[in-house]
Amino acid sequence: MHALVHDRLVAPLDAGDHTDGRIGDTVLRIPVVESTNAMLIELGRGGATDGTVLIAADQVGGRGKGERSWFSRRGESLCVSVLLRRSPRRDFGQLTLVAAVAIHDAVARLGIETSIKWPNDILLGDRKVCGILAEAAASPEGEIEFVVLGFGLNVSIAADDFPPALRDIAGSLQQATHRPLGCDSVLDPCLSALSDWIAVWEEHGFAPVAEAWRRHSSTLGRRVVVADEREQRSGTAVRLAADGALVLRDDAGREHHIHSGDICNGRAPVGRPGPGE
Numbered sequence: 001m002h003a004l005v006h007d008r009l010v011a012p013l014d015a016g017d018h019t020d021g022r023i024g025d026t027v028l029r030i031p032v033v034e035s036t037n038a039m040l041i042e043l044g045r046g047g048a049t050d051g052t053v054l055i056a057a058d059q060v061g062g063r064g065k066g067e068r069s070w071f072s073r074r075g076e077s078l079c080v081s082v083l084l085r086r087s088p089r090r091d092f093g094q095l096t097l098v099a100a101v102a103i104h105d106a107v108a109r110l111g112i113e114t115s116i117k118w119p120n121d122i123l124l125g126d127r128k129v130c131g132i133l134a135e136a137a138a139s140p141e142g143e144i145e146f147v148v149l150g151f152g153l154n155v156s157i158a159a160d161d162f163p164p165a166l167r168d169i170a171g172s173l174q175q176a177t178h179r180p181l182g183c184d185s186v187l188d189p190c191l192s193a194l195s196d197w198i199a200v201w202e203e204h205g206f207a208p209v210a211e212a213w214r215r216h217s218s219t220l221g222r223r224v225v226v227a228d229e230r231e232q233r234s235g236t237a238v239r240l241a242a243d244g245a246l247v248l249r250d251d252a253g254r255e256h257h258i259h260s261g262d263i264c265n266g267r268a269p270v271g272r273p274g275p276g277e
Protein backbone atom coordinates (compact mmCIF):
# COMPACT_ATOMS: atom_id res chain seq x y z
CA MET A 1 0.00 0.00 0.00
CA HIS A 2 1.33 3.43 -0.98
CA ALA A 3 0.16 6.79 0.25
CA LEU A 4 0.58 10.40 -0.70
CA VAL A 5 2.26 12.37 2.05
CA HIS A 6 1.65 16.07 1.54
CA ASP A 7 0.86 15.20 -2.08
CA ARG A 8 4.07 13.22 -2.53
CA LEU A 9 4.11 9.49 -3.24
CA VAL A 10 6.05 7.61 -0.61
CA ALA A 11 7.23 4.05 -0.15
CA PRO A 12 5.11 1.45 1.61
CA LEU A 13 4.96 2.02 5.35
CA ASP A 14 7.26 -0.01 7.55
CA ALA A 15 5.29 -2.72 9.33
CA GLY A 16 7.47 -2.44 12.44
CA ASP A 17 6.86 1.24 13.07
CA HIS A 18 4.31 1.38 15.89
CA THR A 19 5.44 4.35 17.94
CA ASP A 20 2.90 6.65 19.57
CA GLY A 21 2.39 10.00 17.89
CA ARG A 22 0.27 13.09 18.23
CA ILE A 23 -2.72 13.46 15.98
CA GLY A 24 -1.53 15.11 12.79
CA ASP A 25 2.21 14.38 13.18
CA THR A 26 1.79 12.40 9.97
CA VAL A 27 -0.77 13.71 7.51
CA LEU A 28 -1.43 11.70 4.38
CA ARG A 29 -3.37 13.31 1.54
CA ILE A 30 -4.88 11.40 -1.34
CA PRO A 31 -6.81 12.87 -4.27
CA VAL A 32 -9.47 10.17 -4.46
CA VAL A 33 -10.16 7.06 -2.44
CA GLU A 34 -12.97 4.60 -1.95
CA SER A 35 -13.12 5.26 1.80
CA THR A 36 -10.52 6.94 4.02
CA ASN A 37 -11.50 4.60 6.87
CA ALA A 38 -10.93 1.51 4.72
CA MET A 39 -7.60 2.82 3.42
CA LEU A 40 -6.34 3.82 6.85
CA ILE A 41 -7.22 0.39 8.24
CA GLU A 42 -4.99 -1.06 5.50
CA LEU A 43 -2.23 1.44 6.34
CA GLY A 44 -2.63 0.62 10.03
CA ARG A 45 -2.19 -3.09 9.33
CA GLY A 46 0.96 -2.11 7.42
CA GLY A 47 2.34 -0.28 10.47
CA ALA A 48 1.15 3.35 10.19
CA THR A 49 1.81 5.15 13.47
CA ASP A 50 -0.62 6.26 16.17
CA GLY A 51 -2.11 9.63 15.25
CA THR A 52 -1.72 9.25 11.47
CA VAL A 53 -4.32 11.33 9.62
CA LEU A 54 -5.62 10.46 6.15
CA ILE A 55 -7.48 13.12 4.17
CA ALA A 56 -9.14 12.53 0.83
CA ALA A 57 -10.08 15.29 -1.57
CA ASP A 58 -12.73 12.96 -2.91
CA GLN A 59 -14.26 9.79 -1.55
CA VAL A 60 -16.28 7.56 -3.87
CA GLY A 61 -17.38 4.78 -1.50
CA GLY A 62 -17.66 6.61 1.81
CA ARG A 63 -18.91 4.41 4.64
CA GLY A 64 -21.56 5.55 7.08
CA LYS A 65 -22.91 3.98 10.26
CA GLY A 66 -24.96 0.80 10.00
CA GLU A 67 -23.65 -0.15 6.55
CA ARG A 68 -25.01 3.04 5.05
CA SER A 69 -23.08 5.07 2.53
CA TRP A 70 -21.72 8.57 3.14
CA PHE A 71 -22.22 11.33 0.59
CA SER A 72 -19.48 13.88 -0.04
CA ARG A 73 -18.42 16.32 -2.78
CA ARG A 74 -14.88 17.05 -3.95
CA GLY A 75 -13.53 20.21 -2.35
CA GLU A 76 -16.79 20.85 -0.46
CA SER A 77 -16.56 18.18 2.25
CA LEU A 78 -13.90 17.01 4.63
CA CYS A 79 -13.31 13.26 4.55
CA VAL A 80 -10.82 12.52 7.32
CA SER A 81 -9.71 9.43 9.21
CA VAL A 82 -7.40 9.23 12.21
CA LEU A 83 -5.53 6.15 13.39
CA LEU A 84 -5.58 5.57 17.14
CA ARG A 85 -3.52 2.87 18.77
CA ARG A 86 -3.66 3.96 22.43
CA SER A 87 -7.04 5.42 23.42
CA PRO A 88 -9.33 2.67 22.10
CA ARG A 89 -8.01 0.16 24.56
CA ARG A 90 -9.60 2.28 27.33
CA ASP A 91 -13.14 2.31 25.92
CA PHE A 92 -13.89 2.16 22.26
CA GLY A 93 -17.59 3.01 22.76
CA GLN A 94 -16.89 6.43 24.29
CA LEU A 95 -14.50 7.46 21.54
CA THR A 96 -17.18 8.63 19.12
CA LEU A 97 -18.71 10.84 21.83
CA VAL A 98 -15.24 12.34 22.45
CA ALA A 99 -15.00 13.02 18.70
CA ALA A 100 -18.45 14.62 18.60
CA VAL A 101 -17.53 17.02 21.41
CA ALA A 102 -14.26 17.85 19.64
CA ILE A 103 -15.85 18.58 16.29
CA HIS A 104 -18.60 20.59 17.93
CA ASP A 105 -15.89 22.71 19.63
CA ALA A 106 -13.82 23.08 16.47
CA VAL A 107 -16.82 24.38 14.56
CA ALA A 108 -17.72 26.70 17.46
CA ARG A 109 -14.19 28.20 17.19
CA LEU A 110 -15.20 29.25 13.67
CA GLY A 111 -18.24 31.01 15.13
CA ILE A 112 -20.75 28.34 14.06
CA GLU A 113 -23.17 27.05 16.69
CA THR A 114 -24.13 23.40 16.26
CA SER A 115 -25.55 20.72 18.53
CA ILE A 116 -24.89 17.03 19.10
CA LYS A 117 -27.59 14.51 18.35
CA TRP A 118 -27.03 11.25 20.21
CA PRO A 119 -24.69 9.58 19.84
CA ASN A 120 -22.38 11.59 17.60
CA ASP A 121 -24.12 13.48 14.79
CA ILE A 122 -23.39 17.19 14.53
CA LEU A 123 -26.45 19.24 13.59
CA LEU A 124 -26.81 22.75 12.28
CA GLY A 125 -30.38 23.55 13.25
CA ASP A 126 -32.02 20.20 12.51
CA ARG A 127 -29.72 19.32 9.58
CA LYS A 128 -26.82 16.91 9.89
CA VAL A 129 -23.50 18.47 8.90
CA CYS A 130 -21.12 15.86 10.26
CA GLY A 131 -21.09 12.10 10.80
CA ILE A 132 -18.53 10.10 12.74
CA LEU A 133 -17.63 6.45 12.24
CA ALA A 134 -15.13 4.50 14.35
CA GLU A 135 -14.00 1.11 13.12
CA ALA A 136 -11.76 -1.32 14.98
CA ALA A 137 -9.09 -3.55 13.49
CA ALA A 138 -8.66 -6.76 15.43
CA SER A 139 -5.85 -9.31 15.51
CA PRO A 140 -6.59 -12.94 14.50
CA GLU A 141 -7.02 -13.58 18.25
CA GLY A 142 -9.79 -10.97 18.36
CA GLU A 143 -7.84 -8.33 20.27
CA ILE A 144 -8.38 -4.73 19.10
CA GLU A 145 -5.08 -3.55 17.61
CA PHE A 146 -6.16 -0.06 16.68
CA VAL A 147 -9.18 2.05 15.84
CA VAL A 148 -9.75 4.26 12.83
CA LEU A 149 -11.91 7.25 13.66
CA GLY A 150 -13.42 8.86 10.57
CA PHE A 151 -15.45 12.00 10.20
CA GLY A 152 -17.23 13.48 7.23
CA LEU A 153 -17.98 17.18 7.52
CA ASN A 154 -20.09 19.01 4.97
CA VAL A 155 -18.29 22.32 4.62
CA SER A 156 -19.75 24.11 1.63
CA ILE A 157 -22.14 21.76 -0.18
CA ALA A 158 -25.05 23.80 -1.53
CA ALA A 159 -28.52 22.63 -0.48
CA ASP A 160 -29.45 21.64 -4.05
CA ASP A 161 -26.30 19.55 -4.48
CA PHE A 162 -27.31 16.94 -1.92
CA PRO A 163 -29.03 13.85 -3.37
CA PRO A 164 -32.84 14.17 -3.17
CA ALA A 165 -33.06 11.71 -0.25
CA LEU A 166 -30.78 13.93 1.87
CA ARG A 167 -31.97 17.35 0.79
CA ASP A 168 -34.34 17.88 3.74
CA ILE A 169 -32.08 16.44 6.40
CA ALA A 170 -28.47 17.31 5.51
CA GLY A 171 -26.78 20.69 5.63
CA SER A 172 -23.36 22.24 5.46
CA LEU A 173 -21.42 24.72 7.59
CA GLN A 174 -21.43 27.40 4.93
CA GLN A 175 -25.21 27.71 5.37
CA ALA A 176 -24.39 29.31 8.74
CA THR A 177 -21.54 31.55 7.66
CA HIS A 178 -23.12 33.06 4.52
CA ARG A 179 -19.56 33.54 3.24
CA PRO A 180 -17.28 31.10 1.44
CA LEU A 181 -15.74 28.55 3.77
CA GLY A 182 -12.83 26.36 2.65
CA CYS A 183 -12.18 22.81 3.84
CA ASP A 184 -8.62 23.67 4.91
CA SER A 185 -9.80 26.38 7.31
CA VAL A 186 -11.97 23.79 9.08
CA LEU A 187 -9.44 20.95 9.13
CA ASP A 188 -6.89 22.42 11.56
CA PRO A 189 -9.41 23.32 14.28
CA CYS A 190 -10.91 19.81 13.96
CA LEU A 191 -7.56 18.03 14.35
CA SER A 192 -6.42 20.20 17.22
CA ALA A 193 -9.76 19.86 19.08
CA LEU A 194 -9.62 16.10 18.54
CA SER A 195 -6.09 16.00 19.95
CA ASP A 196 -7.12 18.12 22.95
CA TRP A 197 -10.26 16.15 23.80
CA ILE A 198 -8.59 12.76 23.44
CA ALA A 199 -5.89 14.02 25.83
CA VAL A 200 -8.60 15.16 28.30
CA TRP A 201 -10.26 11.75 28.07
CA GLU A 202 -6.97 9.90 28.57
CA GLU A 203 -5.93 12.05 31.54
CA HIS A 204 -9.24 12.70 33.31
CA GLY A 205 -11.55 9.95 32.12
CA PHE A 206 -14.95 10.29 30.48
CA ALA A 207 -16.62 12.64 33.02
CA PRO A 208 -15.46 15.98 31.48
CA VAL A 209 -16.34 14.70 28.00
CA ALA A 210 -19.81 13.66 29.16
CA GLU A 211 -20.30 17.05 30.81
CA ALA A 212 -19.47 18.87 27.53
CA TRP A 213 -21.58 16.43 25.52
CA ARG A 214 -24.61 17.10 27.76
CA ARG A 215 -24.16 20.87 27.40
CA HIS A 216 -24.20 20.68 23.62
CA SER A 217 -26.81 17.97 23.24
CA SER A 218 -30.01 18.56 21.28
CA THR A 219 -31.29 15.12 22.31
CA LEU A 220 -31.67 15.30 26.09
CA GLY A 221 -35.16 16.17 27.28
CA ARG A 222 -36.74 15.18 23.94
CA ARG A 223 -39.05 12.36 22.96
CA VAL A 224 -37.11 10.09 20.65
CA VAL A 225 -37.30 6.81 18.79
CA VAL A 226 -34.01 4.93 19.02
CA ALA A 227 -33.25 2.03 16.71
CA ASP A 228 -30.42 -0.46 16.68
CA GLU A 229 -30.03 -3.57 14.50
CA ARG A 230 -32.45 -5.52 16.70
CA GLU A 231 -35.18 -3.23 17.99
CA GLN A 232 -36.75 0.21 18.25
CA ARG A 233 -37.63 1.94 21.52
CA SER A 234 -39.44 5.18 22.08
CA GLY A 235 -39.47 7.41 25.12
CA THR A 236 -37.85 10.50 26.57
CA ALA A 237 -34.08 10.89 26.46
CA VAL A 238 -33.51 11.76 30.11
CA ARG A 239 -29.74 11.79 30.53
CA LEU A 240 -26.35 10.58 29.37
CA ALA A 241 -25.11 7.93 31.81
CA ALA A 242 -21.60 8.09 33.26
CA ASP A 243 -20.43 5.43 30.78
CA GLY A 244 -21.86 7.24 27.71
CA ALA A 245 -25.11 5.28 27.37
CA LEU A 246 -28.28 7.19 26.55
CA VAL A 247 -30.89 6.74 29.27
CA LEU A 248 -34.34 6.49 27.74
CA ARG A 249 -37.48 6.57 29.94
CA ASP A 250 -40.35 4.72 28.27
CA ASP A 251 -44.06 5.48 28.75
CA ALA A 252 -44.28 2.99 31.61
CA GLY A 253 -41.52 4.91 33.44
CA ARG A 254 -38.88 2.22 32.91
CA GLU A 255 -35.36 3.37 32.14
CA HIS A 256 -33.29 1.74 29.41
CA HIS A 257 -29.55 2.27 29.00
CA ILE A 258 -28.82 2.31 25.28
CA HIS A 259 -25.22 1.93 24.17
CA SER A 260 -25.55 2.03 20.40
CA GLY A 261 -28.08 2.91 17.74
CA ASP A 262 -29.54 5.90 15.95
CA ILE A 263 -32.34 8.28 16.68
CA CYS A 264 -34.67 7.88 13.74
CA ASN A 265 -38.03 9.42 14.79
CA GLY A 266 -39.66 7.94 11.73
CA ARG A 267 -37.03 9.17 9.26
CA ALA A 268 -34.19 7.30 7.60
CA PRO A 269 -30.89 8.38 9.19
CA VAL A 270 -28.76 10.69 7.04
CA GLY A 271 -26.47 8.69 4.80
CA ARG A 272 -28.88 5.86 4.02
CA PRO A 273 -28.90 5.39 0.27
CA GLY A 274 -32.21 6.64 -1.03
CA PRO A 275 -34.02 5.91 -4.24
CA GLY A 276 -31.90 6.75 -7.26
CA GLU A 277 -28.62 7.09 -5.36
Ligand SMILES: O=C(O)CCCC[C@@H]1SC[C@@H]2NC(=O)N[C@@H]21
Nearest residue numbers: 035037063064065131132150152
Ligand atom coordinates in the same frame (compact mmCIF):
# COMPACT_ATOMS: atom_id res chain seq x y z
O1 LIG B 1 -23.12 7.60 9.12
C1 LIG B 1 -22.44 8.45 9.72
O2 LIG B 1 -22.97 9.38 10.35
C2 LIG B 1 -20.94 8.36 9.74
C3 LIG B 1 -20.33 8.92 8.52
C4 LIG B 1 -18.81 8.89 8.51
C5 LIG B 1 -18.22 9.37 7.21
C6 LIG B 1 -16.72 9.49 7.27
S1 LIG B 1 -16.05 10.34 5.89
C7 LIG B 1 -14.44 9.88 6.35
C8 LIG B 1 -14.51 8.46 6.86
N1 LIG B 1 -14.36 7.51 5.79
C9 LIG B 1 -15.47 6.79 5.57
O3 LIG B 1 -15.61 5.93 4.69
N2 LIG B 1 -16.41 7.17 6.45
C10 LIG B 1 -15.94 8.19 7.36
